[in-house]
Amino acid sequence: MTLFFLVCLLDQQSWQTQIQGGSRQSPIDIRSSESVHDPQLTPLSISYDPSDCLQIWNNGYSFLVEFDDSKDNSVVSGGPLENHYKLKQFHFHWGAENNRGSEHTINSLVYPAELHLVHWNAEKFRTFDEAIFSENGLAVIGVFLKLGRKHDGLQKLVNALPAVKYKDSTVEFSNFDPSCMIPSCLDYWTYPGSLTTPPQTESVTWVIMKKPIEFGDDQLSAFRSLLFTPFGEKLENMVDNFRQQQPLMNRVVRATIL
Ligand SMILES: NS(=O)(=O)c1ccc(NC(=O)NCCCCO)cc1
Numbered sequence: 001m002t003l004f005f006l007v008c009l010l011d012q013q014s015w016q017t018q019i020q021g022g023s024r025q026s027p028i029d030i031r032s033s034e035s036v037h038d039p040q041l042t043p044l045s046i047s048y049d050p051s052d053c054l055q056i057w058n059n060g061y062s063f064l065v066e067f068d069d070s071k072d073n074s075v076v077s078g079g080p081l082e083n084h085y086k087l088k089q090f091h092f093h094w095g096a097e098n099n100r101g102s103e104h105t106i107n108s109l110v111y112p113a114e115l116h117l118v119h120w121n122a123e124k125f126r127t128f129d130e131a132i133f134s135e136n137g138l139a140v141i142g143v144f145l146k147l148g149r150k151h152d153g154l155q156k157l158v159n160a161l162p163a164v165k166y167k168d169s170t171v172e173f174s175n176f177d178p179s180c181m182i183p184s185c186l187d188y189w190t191y192p193g194s195l196t197t198p199p200q201t202e203s204v205t206w207v208i209m210k211k212p213i214e215f216g217d218d219q220l221s222a223f224r225s226l227l228f229t230p231f232g233e234k235l236e237n238m239v240d241n242f243r244q245q246q247p248l249m250n251r252v253v254r255a256t257i258l
């Protein structure tokens with residue numbers, strides 16, 4: 001009987017591959033005991049220029065804080081990355097309730113929210129849109145958020161959210177340093193994956209920070225007060241904008257031992 005169920009499971013996973021057309025989809029559940037400590041993983045080098053910050057855009061799925069990627073001032077390199085990658089935007093995923101919200105999970109532990117800092121390989125590709133569809137095109141840093149003390153650095157962003165309540169709204173937003181949302185401990189997991197929303201292209205090197213940052217209940221409530229819907233349409237709160245975990249398939253998650 002066991003062999004029968006094993007065959008069904010493998011068939012189901014191969015079926016999922018056929019349906020989703022991918023063998024390296026994101027997010028995943030990271031099983032820390034199965035991750036491989038890789039001594040060759042160097043620390044990440046993260047350098048952001050607050051003056052590159054341009055605007056906030058409610059795209060009807062999350063709110064994106066967008067950066068000027070025409071210069072080389074806001075970049076990440078090192079760690080698992082062969083090249084330097086430019087910051088394009090950052091956004092969050094969160095739940096309607098505190099027991100869900102993050103896309104990645106750690107040993108099935110869910111956080112109430114997850115930050116994604118989206119970077120593209122400016123050494124190999126000319127534009128972000130080209131990089132999205134290319135191997136080694138993107139590097140996304142994931143940071144978990146847990147409820148606790150108010151995050152002072154995040155408050156400037158929270159105060160601007162009412163201006164982008166509705167889908168397709170934008171507001172000018174400048175002089176914000178995303179470094180304030182990087183944990184002081186730079187330990188991370190890394191694995192090859194995909195975008196978690198369409199086009200879900202398998203072009204992402206994921207770097208998931210091991211330690212969460214803290215933010216306050218009121219700050220999470222401000223996220224939940226955004227709307228999926230445009231002005232004049234039925235009010236639908238922007239919540240539960242996360243994807244379910246995907247099969248690990250034939251992948252290894254590597255971990256630092258900083
Ligand atoms: N959640 S995630 O994996 O970090 C992610 C990041 C970017 C995107 N997509 C994106 O930036 N698209 C901009 C335009 C796509 C095609 O032109 C989707 C998901």
Ligand SMILES: [Zn+2]
Binds near residue numbers: 092093116196
């Ligand atoms: Zn995301």
